[in-house]
Amino acid sequence: MSTQPIDDNPKAHPTGNAVKDPDDWTTGGEPMTGAQASYLKTLSEEANEEFNPELNKADASKKIDELQDKTGRGE
Template sequence: MSDDISPTPKADPPTSNAEKDPDDWVTGDEEMTGAQASYLKTLKEEAGEQFDPGLSKADASKEIERLQEKTGRGAD
């Protein structure tokens, strides 16, 4: 059994990736997910911008956040 897996939950749950800075994501350099690509395409169309299919997960997340603000689709 690996030493870095705790059998008991910690008092403070870890923050989700949605709350972490995408630059700090361990998998941020990987290709964006299908869900990210789909949502990003929608946002890009609404914003009148060109979709870039070569973005990493981290860059796609940053673009989604930027476009949510631009299009008014962002969460409060």
């Protein structure tokens, strides 16, 4: 049994790692999810930008953040 303080254990904080840099995701290189694709397509249309269906999960997440800022949806 570990005597590690609870504050040092990331699993002790269910949302502690919820916001993680997409570059650090272990599954970031996988194809984007259906939900990401749908939302990214909507944002791309609103921002008058081309939708790229070939983005991986990490790149799709970054593009979503970028387009949310551009369209004002991220507020």
